[in-house]
Amino acid sequence: MATVKLTNVKKxxxxxxxxxxxxxxxxxxxxxxxxxxxxxxxxxTTLRMIAGLEDISEGTVEIDGVVVNDLQPRDRDIAMVxxxxxxxxxxxxxxxxxxxxxxxxxxxxxxxEKVTQAAExxxxxxxxxxxxxxxxxxxxxxxxxxxxxxxxxxxxxxDEPLSNLDAKLRNQMxxxxxxxxxKIDTTFIYVTHDxxxxxxxxxxIVIMKDxxxxxxxxxxxxxxxxxxxxxAEFIGAPKMNTxxxxxxxEGGKYYVTPYGAKIEVSGKKAAMLADKKVGxxxxxxxxRPEHFKMSTAGDPAAIPCTIKVNEMMGSELHxxxxxxxxxxxxxxxxxxxxxxxxxxxxxxxxxxxxxxxGKVMHFFDPExxxxxxx
Amino acid sequence: xxxxxxTTIHKTGLGARASRRLSNTVIYIILxxxxxxxxxxxxxxxxxxxxxxTTQQVPYLFPKEFGLDNYIRLFKETDFxxxxxxxxxxGIATAVLQTVFILSMSYVLSRLRFKGRKGLxxxxxxxxxxxxxxxxILIYKVFSELGLTNEMAPVGLIIxxxxxxxxxxxxxxxxxxxxxxxxxxxxRVDGATRWQVFYKVIMPLSKPIIIYTVLMGFMAxxxxxxxxxxxxxxxxxxxxxxxxxxxxxxxxNLNTHYTMFCAAGVIVAIPVVTVFLFLQKYYVEGxxxxxxxx
Numbered sequence: 018m019a020t021v022k023l024t025n026v027k028k029x030x031x032x033x034x035x036x037x038x039x040x041x042x043x044x045x046x047x048x049x050x051x052x053x054x055x056x057x058x059x060x061x062t063t064l065r066m067i068a069g070l071e072d073i074s075e076g077t078v079e080i081d082g083v084v085v086n087d088l089q090p091r092d093r094d095i096a097m098v099x100x101x102x103x104x105x106x107x108x109x110x111x112x113x114x115x116x117x118x119x120x121x122x123x124x125x126x127x128x129x130e131k132v133t134q135a136a137e138x139x140x141x142x143x144x145x146x147x148x149x150x151x152x153x154x155x156x157x158x159x160x161x162x163x164x165x166x167x168x169x170x171x172x173x174x175x176d177e178p179l180s181n182l183d184a185k186l187r188n189q190m191x192x193x194x195x196x197x198x199x200k201i202d203t204t205f206i207y208v209t210h211d212x213x214x215x216x217x218x219x220x221x222i223v224i225m226k227d228x229x230x231x232x233x234x235x236x237x238x239x240x241x242x243x244x245x246x247x248x249a250e251f252i253g254a255p256k257m258n259t260x261x262x263x264x265x266x267e268g269g270k271y272y273v274t275p276y277g278a279k280i281e282v283s284g285k286k287a288a289m290l291a292d293k294k295v296g297x298x299x300x301x302x303x304x305r306p307e308h309f310k311m312s313t314a315g316d317p318a319a320i321p322c323t324i325k326v327n328e329m330m331g332s333e334l335h336x337x338x339x340x341x342x343x344x345x346x347x348x349x350x351x352x353x354x355x356x357x358x359x360x361x362x363x364x365x366x367x368x369x370x371x372x373x374x375g376k377v378m379h380f381f382d383p384e385x386x387x388x389x390x391x
Numbered sequence: 392x393x394x395x396x397x398t399t400i401h402k403t404g405l406g407a408r409a410s411r412r413l414s415n416t417v418i419y420i421i422l423x424x425x426x427x428x429x430x431x432x433x434x435x436x437x438x439x440x441x442x443x444x445t446t447q448q449v450p451y452l453f454p455k456e457f458g459l460d461n462y463i464r465l466f467k468e469t470d471f472x473x474x475x476x477x478x479x480x481x482g483i484a485t486a487v488l489q490t491v492f493i494l495s496m497s498y499v500l501s502r503l504r505f506k507g508r509k510g511l512x513x514x515x516x517x518x519x520x521x522x523x524x525x526x527x528i529l530i531y532k533v534f535s536e537l538g539l540t541n542e543m544a545p546v547g548l549i550i551x552x553x554x555x556x557x558x559x560x561x562x563x564x565x566x567x568x569x570x571x572x573x574x575x576x577x578x579r580v581d582g583a584t585r586w587q588v589f590y591k592v593i594m595p596l597s598k599p600i601i602i603y604t605v606l607m608g609f610m611a612x613x614x615x616x617x618x619x620x621x622x623x624x625x626x627x628x629x630x631x632x633x634x635x636x637x638x639x640x641x642x643x644n645l646n647t648h649y650t651m652f653c654a655a656g657v658i659v660a661i662p663v664v665t666v667f668l669f670l671q672k673y674y675v676e677g678x679x680x681x682x683x684x685x
Contacts, residue, residue, distance in 0.1 A: 068576075089579070090576075090579040091581070091583060095580060096580065099573045103573035105574065116578070117581035117582045120581065120587065164577075168581070
């Protein structure tokens with residue numbers, strides 16, 4: 018249980034390879050923070066700097082108000098789960114989990130109590146006498162989590178703990194981590210490249226790219242109000258559609274004109290545009306696939322497009338369509354909203370008409386890629 | 392058309408199999424011949440050592456009379472026990488010290504990153520390519536000043552064998568490089584010091600390389616002649632088996648002691664063979680299974 022504060026943290030490898038820079042973040046006590054971003058964005062490096070496994074080139078890291086820059090990992094009172102589990106192969110599951118307690122010379126009864134308790138929570142009691150090689154991937158990851166749990170440390174660090182598991186196990190373990198979090202009430206810092214994990218686990222998400230923080234916010238904030246084009250496209254699956262179009266102002270109302278259609282901006286977004294006094298201009302418009310809906314040929318708001326790929330996901334269709342100008346869009350349509358006849362007609366090359374809600378679009382500056390409403 | 396193709400393939404397959412079998416046979420015959428030639432001297436020495444009817448070299452292989460006379464005479468007439476003891480002490484001490492030096496050196500070079508690491512590694516690699524005897528005269532001079540020659544030769548020799556042993560880091564460094572770094576990191580986060588990581592996590596996983604290093608450390612002084620001969624050449628008390636036997640044989644008649652010499656050879660081989668047989672099982676077992684996702 019502790020706060021973590023990073024101030025102007027920078028990491029330089031060698032002479033001039035900058036991995037992380039201008040990293041400023043306050044993590045509250047018992048908060049679950051997720052670092053997310055594509056590979057090479059510096060998220061793992063940042064985590065390793067907090068753990069003490071990498072030197073901090075510039076700036077400070079504080080845990081509970083104490084600057085830990087020069088402390089060894091063992092003096093930082095942190096626990097860490099590694100992507101490749103990093104279990105000690107010569108020790109049994111019990112001894113793996115007891116390793117840190119043994120180093121601290123904790124009395125045998127307490128070691129026994131803590132390890133069995135953690136094993137029970139994780140459902141690995143029956144494997145305590147086994148060696149790691151006799152366990153499956155999911156079981157090994159539980160042991161790795163258990164090893165971190167028995168420490169009762171101030172901060173719990175997890176470096177892509179689920180990325181070595183298969184998809185089904187990953188979903189299961191993700192749910193278990195959410196449950197686990199309620200049982201071990203401590204500060205979590207979790208690194209992942211998977212936006213689904215970030216959205217479902219984090220109290221707040223830190224989205225990174227090329228060593229810079231792009232946005233920090235709750236899952237809802239980053240989803241509803243992405244600060245820039247990168248965040249908009251990174252968060253949400255399938256990714257947000259973005260395309261250049263014009264914002265026009267007529268009679269006090271805002272309209273966008275994508276691919277010849279004319280769609281009115283409504284609701285909160287219209288008010289925000291007016292507030293910010295945004296004039297008619299070229300913009301990059303962002304529309305999430307799920308905000309599209311089917312339309313008809315006569316509708317002035319309809320965008321005609323050709324179906325390229327039809328992915329039937331069960332409850333919904335993911336349609337990859339091409340507009341008249343050759344842009345690719347992804348449209349997500351709930352299956353339940355379509356008649357069987359219409360659904361069957363959605364084959365390669367078929368023309369459909371789509372439109373989208375006026376209140377859910379995102380406006381970005383084509384030059385700076387920043388959200389115009391922030 | 393298709394059928395013809397199939398037949399061609401089939402024929403080629405048969406032909407390939409037959410010619411492979413033929414070439415394997417030839418290779419095996421050659422290998423067996425080489426093995427016989429290679430094993431013959433060892434076999435011969437063992438037989439000679441049990442020969443009772445004569446002490447000379449004879450033109451036939453199997454002794455007419457078997458017995459332990461040569462072994463008994465060896466211990467009675469020479470300082471063999473002394474030499475053997477010296478060699479054993481040097482072998483064991485060198486094996487222990489060298490293992491400590493080499494493994495610590497290799498671990499440091501494998502895991503720690505410090506200025507000049509690459510340069511140091513290259514420097515040591517190049518330095519290790521110079522034959523040891525280049526320094527022979529200088530070492531003798533220094534050791535004789537320090538009183539580490541003759542009776543004290545075993546101590547001097549242990550120093551010689553161990554002093555530069557850290558330069559033989561490359562094999563064990565290669566081994567340590569294959570142990571995932573995340574194990575060290577996990578242990579360090581778990582509260583271990585660098586030293587605890589080394590002996591609680593890395594050492595238990597390194598049995599094969601520890602054994603290799605111990606064996607190599609033991610073998611070098613066990614069979615050394617050149618360095619030992621220089622440093623202990625005047626006093627029987629400080630000699631190892633190789634030097635002792637050579638000195639003794641050069642002072643007596645080969646024909647009256649040939650079979651005893653063979654007996655000494657057999658005795659020298661026994662500890663090495665035993666140690667190898669005892670330790671080889673550790674080579675077999677892979678120890679890193681289940682550490683990390685593989």
